[in-house]
């Protein structure tokens with residue numbers, strides 16, 4: 001089975017490989033296509049994202065690669081748009097909508113950088129209530145889907161990254177299920193994101209299997225992405241994700257074609 005990856009970070013943000021190194025890796029892996037999605041600029045934390053003044057160079061380099069490798073592999077220009085970023089939608093072939101921060105009382109709390117920072121957010125911004133923080137995060141995901149009109153939803157339940165969330169608690173489960181129902185009204189394409197596995201945080205991708213089942217019942221669609229920060233990881237855990245999708249009941253997943261999605265039979 002040939003794969004595509006739309007969630008690729010390069011040295012323009014916090015990835016380890018250049019655009020060219022990623023394209024060469026995708027060709028070596030016989031991938032169908034490759035999309036780049038470096039982090040949009042976030043004023044509250046500039047440590048990992050693209051600089052505003054680099055947007056042009058990033059687009060130029062990806063579009064140059066598209067020409068250089070035409071006939072070998074289709075290349076798409078995307079962006080991972082954070083909740084706290086403004087992005088000119090027309091510049092990009094696709095947009096991944098992700099929430100990485102909660103800003104409260106003028107303080108910017110990264111929610112998927114480290115367990116310590118997520119715990120600080122729960123303690124200092126939500127009075128120690130995990131559920132209040134979770135409600136805030138999923139409300140932001142809904143709002144992001146509504147206002148940004150993304151092509152797909154990035155790492156829907158990334159809040160689970162450090163296993164701090166009460167993932168088996170009925171209230172948490174119903175919060176996430178209801179949030180997914182709302183998000184799917186605005187965007188029905190969700191990524192399976194294997195980035196938490198390649199970095200050793202998780203053993204299963206986002207979203208959790210019960211959410212994949214729920215998405216199927218909603219008529220939602222799945223795109224398999226690696227959230228790759230190294231050219232070697234472009235298709236990390238993709239075969240296992242296909243197996244997971246089969247087990248959950250899917251008969252296809254989706255790959256981007258430049259303007260929309262094609263279905264690939266499982």
Ligand SMILES: [Zn+2]
Pocket residue numbers: 080098100154155
């Ligand atoms: Zn992300």
Ligand SMILES: [Zn+2]
Pocket residue numbers: 007009080227
């Ligand atoms: Zn990412």
